Amino acid sequence: MKKYSILFCLFLQLAMAFAQAPEKMSYQAVVRNNNNVLVSNHAVGMRISILQGSATGTAVYTEIQTPTTNANGLIAIEIGTGTVVTGTFANIDWANGPFFVKTETDPNGGTAYTLTSSNQLLSVPYALYAKTAGNAGSGLPSGGTYGQTLYKCNGNIQWGPCLPLVQTNQVSSISNDSTTIDAIVLNSGGAPILESGIVWSTSSAPTINNNKLVNTNQNASFSLSITGLSANTTYYVRAYAINEAGINYGNELSFTSAKLQLRQAYAGGIIFYLDSTKEHGLVCANAPIGNYEWGCSNSNVGWGTSINFGSGLSNTQNIIAACSGSNVAAKVARGITLNGYTNWYLPSVGELLMIKQNVSNFNVGPTGWFWSSSEDSQVHAKRVGLSSNTSFNPNSYDTKYTANPVLPIRAF
Numbered sequence: 001m002k003k004y005s006i007l008f009c010l011f012l013q014l015a016m017a018f019a020q021a022p023e024k025m026s027y028q029a030v031v032r033n034n035n036n037v038l039v040s041n042h043a044v045g046m047r048i049s050i051l052q053g054s055a056t057g058t059a060v061y062t063e064i065q066t067p068t069t070n071a072n073g074l075i076a077i078e079i080g081t082g083t084v085v086t087g088t089f090a091n092i093d094w095a096n097g098p099f100f101v102k103t104e105t106d107p108n109g110g111t112a113y114t115l116t117s118s119n120q121l122l123s124v125p126y127a128l129y130a131k132t133a134g135n136a137g138s139g140l141p142s143g144g145t146y147g148q149t150l151y152k153c154n155g156n157i158q159w160g161p162c163l164p165l166v167q168t169n170q171v172s173s174i175s176n177d178s179t180t181i182d183a184i185v186l187n188s189g190g191a192p193i194l195e196s197g198i199v200w201s202t203s204s205a206p207t208i209n210n211n212k213l214v215n216t217n218q219n220a221s222f223s224l225s226i227t228g229l230s231a232n233t234t235y236y237v238r239a240y241a242i243n244e245a246g247i248n249y250g251n252e253l254s255f256t257s258a259k260l261q262l263r264q265a266y267a268g269g270i271i272f273y274l275d276s277t278k279e280h281g282l283v284c285a286n287a288p289i290g291n292y293e294w295g296c297s298n299s300n301v302g303w304g305t306s307i308n309f310g311s312g313l314s315n316t317q318n319i320i321a322a323c324s325g326s327n328v329a330a331k332v333a334r335g336i337t338l339n340g341y342t343n344w345y346l347p348s349v350g351e352l353l354m355i356k357q358n359v360s361n362f363n364v365g366p367t368g369w370f371w372s373s374s375e376d377s378q379v380h381a382k383r384v385g386l387s388s389n390t391s392f393n394p395n396s397y398d399t400k401y402t403a404n405p406v407l408p409i410r411a412f
Contacts, residue, residue, distance in 0.1 A: 027079050052100075197215045200212075202235055207240075309348065
């Protein structure tokens with residue numbers, strides 16, 4: 001047996017040209033099956049109730065109808081014209097709300113109602129409201145023009161639509177730099193939604209003046225993915241919607257982005273070192289960028305180099321200042337743009353050994369012999385072998401004019 005879902009849209013703007021209030025209101029709904037396929041050209045059974053006070057309040061009026069969906073799965077009825085079960089539509093005191101429309105539907109056309117939905121009436125046609133409210137002394141707002149509709153917004157009667165109602169449902173798929181937010185526009189407020197989406201910030205109560213992502217499809221329910229987040233950071237997010245009455249925000253949710261991890265792809269390379277904050281560290285390129293000579297053959301780098309971890313950047317700068325030629329390893333590494341990132345440099349022996357310890361030993365990243373930025377002598381420079389073989393001695397050197405692979409690193 002197929003299961004069905006139904007999407008309800010309530011249209012309450014009635015023709016105001018009548019001197020006497022029409023005792024009915026228009027109602028439309030779209031019926032779909034569990035595969036989100038429209039139930040087209042098919043009779044459906046409906047029981048419609050007007051509830052007073054809440055979505056589970058007292059039914060002041062109930063009727064039944066058997067409309068037929070069109071090719072688009074749409075049914076259009078006029079509440080107040082069906083077969084009455086209880087109550088009198090003309091006797092509803094619209095000034096004594098709030099009121100809700102409860103619909104029970106049998107998609108097979110009978111009275112085995114399996115689908116239930118309750119929707120608040122955010123607007124009440126002026127002609128119906130005024131008939132029971134009496135005169136201005138009964139609480140009618142000032143202003144208004146012929147043909148306008150009265151809306152009940154948060155318990156207050158006003159001319160023109162309410163602000164839209166929107167809900168932030170959940171945060172999911174949280175990573176170190178992205179997440180997904182599910183939200184829904186619960187009610188348009190009686191006017192078309194001009195824009196909806198999500199906003200976020202590292203401070204509570206974000207607005208569209210912070211960061212926003214627009215729901216371009218303008219579906220009532222939507223799921224949007226935020227990217228470019230900082231790792232291990234708490235964010236606040238909420239949905240928003242805009243109609244002609246203005247902007248309204250949904251409930252606020254918070255989440256903390258994931259911490260970075262060793263061997264994770266990040267910032268253009270592979271993380272091989274993280275500091276104590278787990279937010280900053282070093283990445284190495286995913287693969288060598290080519291084979292180049294070390295440079296400064298038969299001469300020493302005047303400012304010297306170090307084998308220590310953390311000395312790669314200063315080593316690179318010293319080599320660039322001392323060595324002629326444009327195709328030396330340090331200059332190539334420093335000048336490259338790789339995976340959209342700049343500021344790469346040639347690692348020291350200590351940094352290459354850290355890559356071996358935290359990356360290569362786990363069968364991750366490139367393997368082979370790579371130039372370090374650490375000088376050995378006038379004739380030789382140090383190179384390091386990266387391999388998952390933990391007994392392998394990675395320390396070596398080669399003549400400076402020999403071309404060896406270059407594996408740049410960068411800080412983030």
